[in-house]
Amino acid sequence: MIFGQSWGSGLQAFYFICLLLPVVMGTFYFFNFYLVPEFLLTKKFFWFGLYSFYTLIVSLYLQMLVLVFSYVYLANFSWEVMDTNATDTILLAFVMYAIVFLGSFLVMLQQLAERQREIDLFREEKEKADKQFLELLSNRQLVRIVYEDIIYIESLSEYIHIHTSNQGKITSKEKISALGEKLPGQFLRIHRSFIINTQKITRFSASEIELGSIQLNIGRSYKKEVSQKLKG
Numbered sequence: 169m170i171f172g173q174s175w176g177s178g179l180q181a182f183y184f185i186c187l188l189l190p191v192v193m194g195t196f197y198f199f200n201f202y203l204v205p206e207f208l209l210t211k212k213f214f215w216f217g218l219y220s221f222y223t224l225i226v227s228l229y230l231q232m233l234v235l236v237f238s239y240v241y242l243a244n245f246s247w248e249v250m251d252t253n254a255t256d257t258i259l260l261a262f263v264m265y266a267i268v269f270l271g272s273f274l275v276m277l278q279q280l281a282e283r284q285r286e287i288d289l290f291r292e293e294k295e296k297a298d299k300q301f302l303e304l305l306s307n308r309q310l311v312r313i314v315y316e317d318i319i320y321i322e323s324l325s326e327y328i329h330i331h332t333s334n335q336g337k338i339t340s341k342e343k344i345s346a347l348g349e350k351l352p353g354q355f356l357r358i359h360r361s362f363i364i365n366t367q368k369i370t371r372f373s374a375s376e377i378e379l380g381s382i383q384l385n386i387g388r389s390y391k392k393e394v395s396q397k398l399k400g
Contacts, residue, residue, distance in 0.1 A: 187234045195227045196268050200275050231260050293353055302350065304340045311338060315354065319379050321347065321363040358394050359387035372398055
């Protein structure tokens, strides 16, 4: 829009923008996804300033190459054919870095949103861990089960069986997916019908998990997540 309106040919203006775009994209990517996380966010301000200066020099040099190429091949050695804005190197640099810094602002907003999500997840996990027990209805009575006492949870249609070390088997009318959201990180869903307490694992393989004398199969769709959690 800025550099293409006063060219003698719309096609030549399009070619000019196509030549300039990789320089802008390369500068944007290098600045926002390398310099900022590697040096600015790690408080290496000297190196950030130095490499930013180098980036400025290199990007301006590449812009000059684009201008020379456009002057020779697109304008056929005629300044009158070229857009007057396209020959203004200061304006070119200003527009390019305006795009780069706008991108930095958007990237920072995205990172802040991701950090906030991580903080919210951490708070949820902390609240679950601090509670130390699971609370649910069983036979119309409110039952509290200490997390350490749970071996595994089994789903049977609309009901679940909670197998415990000291309280035996406790039945409740609840969905296993809803229950899984209440449990802290020590619990892991290994099958559409099973959630286990990872602290009770005595042995595991790629296809099954042993909890003492109990053997449970790992569901096909859960194998990758279970492997990452247990081996990580």
